Amino acid sequence: MPDPRRAIRAQPMSSPRSSLLWGVIVPPLIALYFIYTLQLHVIFPEITDPKQYPALFKRAFFTIVKPALGSGASYEDLFEQVFGSGGERQPFTRHIVAVGDLHGDFPNARKVLQFSGVTDAFGNWTGHADFFVQTGDIIDRGDDTIPLFDWMDRLRGQAAATGGIVLSHLGNHEWMNAIGDWRYVYPTEIKTFGTVADRQKLLSTGRIGRSWARNYTTTSRLPLHPSLGPPNTPFPPSKHLHYQKEDTADLENSQYYDTNIPLSHSAISFVHGGLSPTYRDLTPFPSRINEVSDSLLKKLQNRVQPPPHPPNAYPGLPSTATQAEIELYNANGPLWYRGWAQEPEEKVCVDVEKVLAKTGTRRMIMGHTPDFTGIVARCKGKIIIIDTGISHAYGGVLSALSIHYTLTPIGPKEKKRWVEKEVVSALYPDRQEVLVKDEREVVGDFH
Numbered sequence: 511m512p513d514p515r516r517a518i519r520a521q522p523m524s525s526p527r528s529s530l531l532w533g534v535i536v537p538p539l540i541a542l543y544f545i546y547t548l549q550l551h552v553i554f555p556e557i558t559d560p561k562q563y564p565a566l567f568k569r570a571f572f573t574i575v576k577p578a579l580g581s582g583a584s585y586e587d588l589f590e591q592v593f594g595s596g597g598e599r600q601p602f603t604r605h606i607v608a609v610g611d612l613h614g615d616f617p618n619a620r621k622v623l624q625f626s627g628v629t630d631a632f633g634n635w636t637g638h639a640d641f642f643v644q645t646g647d648i649i650d651r652g653d654d655t656i657p658l659f660d661w662m663d664r665l666r667g668q669a670a671a672t673g674g675i676v677l678s679h680l681g682n683h684e685w686m687n688a689i690g691d692w693r694y695v696y697p698t699e700i701k702t703f704g705t706v707a708d709r710q711k712l713l714s715t716g717r718i719g720r721s722w723a724r725n726y727t728t729t730s731r732l733p734l735h736p737s738l739g740p741p742n743t744p745f746p747p748s749k750h751l752h753y754q755k756e757d758t759a760d761l762e763n764s765q766y767y768d769t770n771i772p773l774s775h776s777a778i779s780f781v782h783g784g785l786s787p788t789y790r791d792l793t794p795f796p797s798r799i800n801e802v803s804d805s806l807l808k809k810l811q812n813r814v815q816p817p818p819h820p821p822n823a824y825p826g827l828p829s830t831a832t833q834a835e836i837e838l839y840n841a842n843g844p845l846w847y848r849g850w851a852q853e854p855e856e857k858v859c860v861d862v863e864k865v866l867a868k869t870g871t872r873r874m875i876m877g878h879t880p881d882f883t884g885i886v887a888r889c890k891g892k893i894i895i896i897d898t899g900i901s902h903a904y905g906g907v908l909s910a911l912s913i914h915y916t917l918t919p920i921g922p923k924e925k926k927r928w929v930e931k932e933v934v935s936a937l938y939p940d941r942q943e944v945l946v947k948d949e950r951e952v953v954g955d956f957h
């Protein structure tokens with residue numbers, strides 16, 4: 511077979527027409543000829559998918575250089591060896607901003623998101639945060655229900671367009687409205703929807719209700735590093751489902767900590783009320799709670815909307831609600847629990863370890879129980895309560911929680927040492943306060 515490359519070089523490249531022919535048209539044809547005569551598309555299925563070309567190049571490259579380097583190392587290691595400095599380990603950073611109960615106050619919500627850097631002066635996503643988390647109770651006690659929920663969806667779209675993520679949660683007040691418990695609904699707010707029936711519709715099968723069903727969860731688990739997967743990757747990972755078995759007294763040596771996964775608990779949980787230590791559906795976290803939540807919300811949104819209470823009788827949960835759905839909405843469930851805010855230090859600081867171990871997290875962030883003077887951190891920041899009564903209905907302080915996470919390589923590459931650092935701060939309009947500064951060394955490959 512004649513060498514096609516030599517054939518190309520042998521051609522005069524003087525005229526623009528011949529360079530177009532030989533430079534642009536012929537090489538792909540030759541490539542196709544080789545792919546199909548040598549059946550390369552059978553060996554490399556990626557060959558038919560242009561998105562896979564970089565990966566294909568890498569594979570092809572190492573198929574050629576691997577024998578030359580004579581090593582049993584992985585493609586990635588070889589890539590680092592061959593491209594030397596290009597293989598330097600890069601530091602990783604992630605910035606999270608979380609905000610608590612907003613209760614119908616759009617102007618105050620706008621201020622909070624602006625001074626925390628999530629949005630600009632026009633209320634648009636800035637891209638300064640990688641994640642914006644809201645822990646529920648956007649509705650009730652104010653008139654701005656519609657603009658607030660619409661804004662959250664607009665931000666969700668703007669964030670997604672720049673690689674950011676908005677994590678939204680349903681609070682007990684969203685659930686109350688879905689149930690037909692309208693005790694905290696202002697009559698002026700109902701007017702912004704039109705009629706009671708208009709409001710029922712928009713919150714069930716209408717735009718806002720559909721967004722609750724699709725874009726909101728009751729709880730979430732946010733890994734601080736991407737090697738643990740995207741938000742809401744369940745813990746324990748399915749292959750370790752036996753972790754769900756009973757607690758051991760000695761948590762450090764319990765089955766919840768897998769020493770082979772040094773970052774396994776480098777994640778944070780978010781929920782409106784709190785993850786009670788005696789709540790039965792904690793694991794797998796957060797998928798179990800969110801499954802129960804999805805099915806209950808569906809039942810509520812699809813039933814004939816009961817006449818709201820008051821003045822009518824409290825409608826309660828649908829008669830078809832399961833035991834798990836009833837427990838989701840009771841006082842010990844994730845929407846209403848207040849133990850982390852109200853129980854004494856000796857108790858919560860012991861209980862929290864159990865819940866963190868089970869849920870694969872290192873701290874829990876929640877709203878629901880307000881402190882009008884500021885964000886509350888308990889047990890060295892393992893429990894953080896971010897409801898500061900932002901709405902004018904309360905007149906508390908405006909606040910946001912900021913988390914800066916970094917994983918920075920140190921020492922020689924082959925020792926695989928990294929410094930993991932997390933700085934948690936409370937942000938207020940006029941000041942900020944560091945709540946936690948955690949730092950430790952970890953060893954491993956974190957891509």
Ligand SMILES: *[C@@H]1O[C@H](CO)[C@@H](O)[C@H](O)[C@H]1NC(C)=O
Pocket residue numbers: 632633634668
């Ligand atoms: C910013 O927000 C305004 C008002 O909400 C909107 O009209 C505009 O399209 C937004 N800009 C961008 C870039 O999304």
Ligand SMILES: *[C@@H]1O[C@H](CO)[C@@H](O)[C@H](O)[C@H]1NC(C)=O
Pocket residue numbers: 663664666667670717720721724725
């Ligand atoms: C959910 O959020 C997206 C933005 O990412 C928005 O476009 C959509 O309307 C929202 N609601 C539903 C039901 O998907």
